[in-house]
Amino acid sequence: MRTRLKDVAELAGVSVKTVSNVVNNYVHVTPELRARVTAALDELGYRPNLSARNLRLGRSGMIALALPSVRGAYFSELAHLIVREAEQHELTVLIDCTYGDLEREKNVVESFRTHLIDGIILVPWQLGTADLRAREDTTPLVLLGERMAQSADSVAIDSRAAGQAATEHLLDIGRRRIGVIRNLPRNTGGVVSRNRLNGYKRALAAAGLEFEPELIAEVDFSHGKDARLATDRLLALPEPIDALFCFNDELAMAAMRRLHEQGYRVPDDIAVIGVDGIATGTAVTPTLSTIDPDKQAIAETAVRMLVERIEGSAETGPRRVKAGFTLVPRESTMGQQHTRRRRRTAKHVSGH
Amino acid sequence: MRTRLKDVAELAGVSVKTVSNVVNNYVHVTPELRARVTAALDELGYRPNLSARNLRLGRSGMIALALPSVRGAYFSELAHLIVREAEQHELTVLIDCTYGDLEREKNVVESFRTHLIDGIILVPWQLGTADLRAREDTTPLVLLGERMAQSADSVAIDSRAAGQAATEHLLDIGRRRIGVIRNLPRNTGGVVSRNRLNGYKRALAAAGLEFEPELIAEVDFSHGKDARLATDRLLALPEPIDALFCFNDELAMAAMRRLHEQGYRVPDDIAVIGVDGIATGTAVTPTLSTIDPDKQAIAETAVRMLVERIEGSAETGPRRVKAGFTLVPRESTMGQQHTRRRRRTAKHVSGH
DNA sequence: CTGTTAGCGCGTTCAG
DNA sequence: CTGAACGCGCTAACAG
Numbered sequence: 157m158r159t160r161l162k163d164v165a166e167l168a169g170v171s172v173k174t175v176s177n178v179v180n181n182y183v184h185v186t187p188e189l190r191a192r193v194t195a196a197l198d199e200l201g202y203r204p205n206l207s208a209r210n211l212r213l214g215r216s217g218m219i220a221l222a223l224p225s226v227r228g229a230y231f232s233e234l235a236h237l238i239v240r241e242a243e244q245h246e247l248t249v250l251i252d253c254t255y256g257d258l259e260r261e262k263n264v265v266e267s268f269r270t271h272l273i274d275g276i277i278l279v280p281w282q283l284g285t286a287d288l289r290a291r292e293d294t295t296p297l298v299l300l301g302e303r304m305a306q307s308a309d310s311v312a313i314d315s316r317a318a319g320q321a322a323t324e325h326l327l328d329i330g331r332r333r334i335g336v337i338r339n340l341p342r343n344t345g346g347v348v349s350r351n352r353l354n355g356y357k358r359a360l361a362a363a364g365l366e367f368e369p370e371l372i373a374e375v376d377f378s379h380g381k382d383a384r385l386a387t388d389r390l391l392a393l394p395e396p397i398d399a400l401f402c403f404n405d406e407l408a409m410a411a412m413r414r415l416h417e418q419g420y421r422v423p424d425d426i427a428v429i430g431v432d433g434i435a436t437g438t439a440v441t442p443t444l445s446t447i448d449p450d451k452q453a454i455a456e457t458a459v460r461m462l463v464e465r466i467e468g469s470a471e472t473g474p475r476r477v478k479a480g481f482t483l484v485p486r487e488s489t490m491g492q493q494h495t496r497r498r499r500r501t502a503k504h505v506s507g508h
Numbered sequence: 509m510r511t512r513l514k515d516v517a518e519l520a521g522v523s524v525k526t527v528s529n530v531v532n533n534y535v536h537v538t539p540e541l542r543a544r545v546t547a548a549l550d551e552l553g554y555r556p557n558l559s560a561r562n563l564r565l566g567r568s569g570m571i572a573l574a575l576p577s578v579r580g581a582y583f584s585e586l587a588h589l590i591v592r593e594a595e596q597h598e599l600t601v602l603i604d605c606t607y608g609d610l611e612r613e614k615n616v617v618e619s620f621r622t623h624l625i626d627g628i629i630l631v632p633w634q635l636g637t638a639d640l641r642a643r644e645d646t647t648p649l650v651l652l653g654e655r656m657a658q659s660a661d662s663v664a665i666d667s668r669a670a671g672q673a674a675t676e677h678l679l680d681i682g683r684r685r686i687g688v689i690r691n692l693p694r695n696t697g698g699v700v701s702r703n704r705l706n707g708y709k710r711a712l713a714a715a716g717l718e719f720e721p722e723l724i725a726e727v728d729f730s731h732g733k734d735a736r737l738a739t740d741r742l743l744a745l746p747e748p749i750d751a752l753f754c755f756n757d758e759l760a761m762a763a764m765r766r767l768h769e770q771g772y773r774v775p776d777d778i779a780v781i782g783v784d785g786i787a788t789g790t791a792v793t794p795t796l797s798t799i800d801p802d803k804q805a806i807a808e809t810a811v812r813m814l815v816e817r818i819e820g821s822a823e824t825g826p827r828r829v830k831a832g833f834t835l836v837p838r839e840s841t842m843g844q845q846h847t848r849r850r851r852r853t854a855k856h857v858s859g860h
Numbered sequence: 861c862t863g864t865t866a867g868c869g870c871g872t873t874c875a876g
Numbered sequence: 877c878t879g880a881a882c883g884c885g886c887t888a889a890c891a892g
Contacts (some may be wrong), residue, residue, distance in 0.1 A: 158623070160885055171863040176887065184861055193891035201644045203622035207568065210559040210624075211868050216601070227586060229788070232584035236577060241604050248621065250570070253591050253605045269600065270594045271510070271556035271869090272562075284688045409791040416793045436581070439761040440792045536877055560869035563884050568873055619874065623885090650880045 157209055159200040178206060215274050217342035218248045219462060222264040223279040224256040225301075228406060229434035231279070234300075237455035240276065245463050247274070250392035256281035264308040275462040298458050302347050309465065311457045313449045315479050317350045319355025321483050322401050322429050322447050327363050331399035331427055333371070334360075335390040337383065338403045340374045352403055352431070371397065375407065383410035391418060398426060399489075405430035405437050405446055412444070412488065415492060427489040433482070442487030450480040511552040520548035531556060552764040567626050570600045571814060574616040575652075576608040580758060581786035586652075589807035590629065597815050599626070618645050626815040648817035650810050653760070654699050661817065662808045663829040665801045667700045671707025673835050674753050674781050674799050679715050681841055683751035683779055685723070686712075687742040688741035689735065689763060690755045692726045704755055704783070723749065727759065735762035744769060750778060750840075757782035757798055759791055764792070764840065779841040783835070794839030802832040 160181075165172045170189060177185050178193040179202075186191075196202075210216040221238055223231050239249045250273060254260040261283040264276060275296040288307035291297075300312035316444035336356060338349050347404050357367050367487075370393060387410075390397055399417075402408035408430030412422050420426050422442055430437070433448025457477050466468035511516060513531070517524045522541060529537050530545040531554075538546075538708055548554075562568040575583050591601045602625060606612040613635040616628060627648040638657035643649075653664040667846055678686050688708060690701050709719050725738035735754075739762075752767075754760035760782030764774050772778050774794055779799050782789070785800025816822035 161887095162885080172886085173864080173888090174862060177862085180887085188861075189862085203619060203645065205563070205885050206621055206624035207559050207562040208623075208868090209887075211557070211563050211870090211884090212886050214868075216559060226584055226591065227576065227588040227787075229581065229584075230589075233582075235584075235603075236579040239578065239603060249603055251587075251591060251601055253588065253595075267555055269558055272558035272568075273559075293555065301877085312838075368848065406788075406791070409788065413791050413793055413795075435579075435790075436758075436761065436788050439758070439765050441765055442790075449820055480688075512870080513871095523871085525872085525880085526878060530877090532871085538877075541878090557869050560884090561871075563868090563886090564870050566871085566884080 158205075159202050160205070161202075164193065164196045164200055164202050165173040167200060168193045171387055185389075210272070215466070217246060218250050218273050219275045219277065219459075220250045220252055220264065220268055220273045221252050221277045222252040222261070222268070224281050225253055227250060227437060230432040231404075232402065234451055234455065238459060239453055241455045241459040245459060247348045247459070247463075253278075254281065258396050262287055265291055265297060266296075267313045272297075274466050277458050277462060282407055289477065296462055298462045298465070300454065300458060302351065306474060308476075309461045309470075309475045311461065311479055312348075313454075313479050313481045315351035316355040316358070317447075318400075318431060318447045318481050319352035321342070321355070322352075322431065322479070323359035324362075325400060325445070325483055325485060326399040326427055326430060326491060327359060329423075329427060332365065333395065334340060334399040334401055335393075336372045336403075337386045337390070337399050337407050338372060338374055339407065349403060356401060359424040367461045383407050387411045387414040388418075391415075392418070397399055397425075400428045402428065402430045405432040405434045408444055408446070408488075409436070409440060412440070412442075423487070423489050423491055429489055433484060436488070437480045445486045445489040446484050448482045448484050450482070452481045510557075511554050516545065516552055516554050518546045518701045519552060520545045525701050527840065540664045546576065554787045562624070567818070568624055569598060569626050570599040570602050571627045571629065571811075572602045572604055572616065572620060572625045573629045574606050574613070574620070577605050578603060581754065581788060582758075584707040585786065586802075586803055586838055589803055590811060593811040597811060599811070599815075605632065606631075610634040611729070615645055616640060617647075617649060618742075620708075622647075629810050629814060646671065648814055650817070652806065652810060656701065658826060660793055661822075661829075663806055663813065663814045663828045664700075665806075665829055665831050665833045667703035668707040668710070668784060670799045670801075670833050671753075672702035672711045673707070673833070674783065675708045675711035676703075676714075677797070677835055677837060677841060678713060678751040678753060678779055678781060679717075681775075681779060684717065685747065685749045686751040687745075687749040688753050688755075689728055689738045689742070689759050690724065692728050707714070708753060728760060728807045735759050736766045739766040740770075743772070751775075752778055752780045754782045756782040757786045757796060760798070760840075761788070761792060762798055764796070775839070775841050781841055785836060789838070794844070797838045797841040798836050800834045800836050805831045818850050 161172050161175050164175045167451055170193060174189060175193050208448050212259060226232050226235055242249045252264060254264060279300045281381055285307055297308045302315055303314040303384050323334060338353060356467060358368055374399055375382035375386050382417050393409050400411055402411055408428055415422055416427055422428050429445040431447040433446050437444035443455050513524050516527045526541060527545050530542055571594060573587060578584050579589055594601045606616060606617060613632055616630055629650050629652060631652045637659055642794060650662045651660050652663040655668055675686060690705060712719055725741050727734035729740050752763055753765055757768050760780055764780050767774055767778055774780050781797040783799040785798050789796035789798050
């Protein structure tokens with residue numbers, strides 16, 4: 157059944173240490189011995205016991221990735237990149253879904269698989285600054301999102317700049333009455349959503365337009381039903397809107413769908429832009445204009461920062477890194493002729 | 509820094525065993541002692557070392573989920589359900605991406621985090637029956653997909669029935685010249701793709717139609733470019749097609765997009781149906797008709813079978829479970845009026 | 861270059 | 877009901 161280092165040692169007639177050396181590719185082993193050990197190794201079908209190794213070494217080579225859900229397109233793309241990036245550092249990723257639940261988020265930062273994971277990457281949803289400051293667990297932690305940058309390492313795009321860029325794009329193509337569908341801030345934080353809205357306001361102000369609260373609709377989740385209701389509410393306004401800025405792409409796609417059902421043309425009647433740069437945005441008709449965060453950079457940075465913490469090679473205080481994003485104009489704002497003329501115009505905003 | 513059971517014991521003035529008892533909620537502990545231990549426990553901020561516990565217990569409470577990628581909508585939805593299901597059994601899921609690479613798949617079933625994971629759920633892409641039969645590792649394994657059902661537990665929908673149902677639906681609405689975009693079988697296996705095609709042929713035969721190889725287009729990946737080329741090839745046929753059966757939803761969405769670009773209307777000119785039942789299928793215009801595998805049942809069954817193997821409570825031989833699927837007709841085959849008349853018609857095919 | 865030995869932290873016998 | 881001692885499998889000192 158399960159064979160231990162010792163069994164192999166006995167069969168090969170050497171000491172445990174020697175077998176260990178061979179397994180771990182140590183240099184100073186006689187070729188002859190190495191051969192004998194190797195033979196014994198796969199005669200017995202030896203598999204190292206990583207629990208024992210971890211116990212001994214004090215690290216496991218695993219990191220946790222905790223996010224609200226791996227179902228949505230944005231998070232699944234991000235998770236993919238993080239898994240890929242972790243691999244470069246010989247780390248395995250352990251996925252945990254928090255469902256945006258506060259208790260689960262607390263559990264992640266306090267006592268999730270203790271001493272079994274070397275570090276944590278968390279996308280917080282409800283967790284507040286206070287929770288983080290009161291944190292007792294010392295497992296290295298990196299946050300994805302702009303929240304609570306004081307209390308731990310974090311990486312995120314500049315949400316206000318993103319909100320501003322999206323709004324400016326709509327203004328650039330001549331829209332003046334821009335509705336917003338924002339996902340509701342779930343806690344006192346809600347910084348991301350609020351910052352995007354601030355960017356929106358800022359762009360309006362710069363264009364000499366007044367901010368009108370009635371143009372802002374809120375939804376709880378990114379799901380179809382809520383987005384539909386929000387869209388309907390904006391469509392019911394006495395003075396009609398001519399553009400829609402949705403705080404994520406799935407919201408935007410649901411809204412576009414609803415606009416179509418209600419007989420509006422996108423972008424002719426109403427231009428639509430989202431945030432996230434999800435892949436399906438290029439597969440729908442019209443293709444979806446979006447603010448595309450540099451997910452690759454986010455993944456790279458998050459893993460790198462975590463590794464630095466794990467190795468203890470990082471400075472002491474919490475670090476806050478800004479990732480870049482790209483405005484990707486597509487048909488939902490530029491119209492069909494856009495696709496034929498220029499294949500892809502993109503404005504870059506690089507990370508800090 | 510890190511406090512061990514022993515430290516707590518000393519502070520509380522009791523033995524290690526007693527602390528362990530408290531930590532593990534054993535019954536027979538004096539309330540007074542329990543209180544003292546509990547106090548010491550959180551004064552020192554004790555966190556159990558799971559590596560040590562795992563070593564001692566011989567199991568880890570973790571299972572691996574290995575799939576080609578967590579990026580695509582289908583796999584990410586499936587992963588989500590599996591994580592959720594594993595949670596019910598107090599298991600944590602460790603995600604590994606194989607990228608459909610043979611070496612990586614082999615590594616998963618042979619020596620992936622040995623003795624650290626209690627079981628493996630694998631979506632094989634290239635791995636063959638031979639590899640599986642030659643497998644030396646004894647970690648419990650459940651396969652997702654119809655391949656190699658002889659050599660390990662597996663759960664999947666009946667691909668031939670699915671292919672047949674999709675084709676029959678297109679025939680039902682009066683289409684007679686049905687193009688197919690299939691994802692290329694990557695190895696000698698490719699059972700899923702081949703079975704779906706067999707279902708297609710069978711439906712044609714039942715309708716008295718002849719199978720025409722020129723109607724079958726193959727793509728390597730589900731990605732936009734390939735799907736576009738495949739669509740173009742089918743559109744270039746001398747005798748035009750009136751329907752398109754894509755072997756997955758992302759392919760179908762890319763194809764619909766291409767049809768639109770080329771000036772075809774869906775479903776008026778060409779009806780389109782996919783497979784997978786991904787969420788965005790309801791957000792695009794027209795909404796996508798699809799064969800929707802019972803992902804919940806797949807996740808449930810896979811985890812349950814794995815748990816049975818881990819606990820040793822399963823019969824000896826490999827088990828092969830069929831999951832159900834549902835035909836979900838939407839606008840891409842039924843047209844717009846469909847949406848208004850009946851909200852959702854679905855034909856069920858239950859699992860075996 | 862190789863063998864011996866002592867823990868890593870925990871659960872679990874066995875005594876008491 | 878509680879305390880002491882052992883061993884899970886492995887790596888790293890320390891001899892030799």
